[in-house]
Amino acid sequence: MDDTGFEGQAGWAAELCDLCGAVIEDGGEVYFLVSDSSVVHRTDRKLDGKRMVVARGREHGRQLVEQCRARPFVELELWAGKIGRALDRRPEGLRKAELAEATGLTPVEIELGARWKAMSAVVWRAQFGTNGGGPPP
Numbered sequence: 065m066d067d068t069g070f071e072g073q074a075g076w077a078a079e080l081c082d083l084c085g086a087v088i089e090d091g092g093e094v095y096f097l098v099s100d101s102s103v104v105h106r107t108d109r110k111l112d113g114k115r116m117v118v119a120r121g122r123e124h125g126r127q128l129v130e131q132c133r134a135r136p137f138v139e140l141e142l143w144a145g146k147i148g149r150a151l152d153r154r155p156e157g158l159r160k161a162e163l164a165e166a167t168g169l170t171p172v173e174i175e176l177g178a179r180w181k182a183m184s185a186v187v188w189r190a191q192f193g194t195n196g197g198g199p200p201p
């Protein structure tokens with residue numbers, strides 16, 4: 065590793081194919097941008113709902129993009145992510161109007177996103193329990 069923090073060919077770290085998990089060391093990585101309602105960008109709202117994936121060659125990329133398109137894009141999930149990002153940045157809390165401003169969502173979208181997140185938590189607890197998904201106490 066050099067002082068840039070990267071390693072491998074041409075100064076870049078080796079990638080893993082998001083389809084098959086193979087290490088891509090030959091420069092054959094191909095990048096794609098896919099829709100994904102579970103993704104919110106850390107800082108840039110314009111990138112919300114988009115995820116960059118990498119594949120080993122165009123054929124794996126084609127299959128990967130096909131897989132990603134099969135996953136439903138759930139607006140409520142995206143809204144929940146936007147709410148979570150806004151609240152993470154403001155640990156002191158946000159009033160409704162501030163939350164709307166911070167997320168770019170309408171009050172109805174905020175309500176539905178919050179309900180979706182609460183419902184997801186219920187489903188997650190039913191599936192994995194209340195101890196964080198770790199081994200039973």
Ligand SMILES: [Zn+2]
Pocket residue numbers: 081082083084085086119120124
């Ligand atoms: Zn692959």
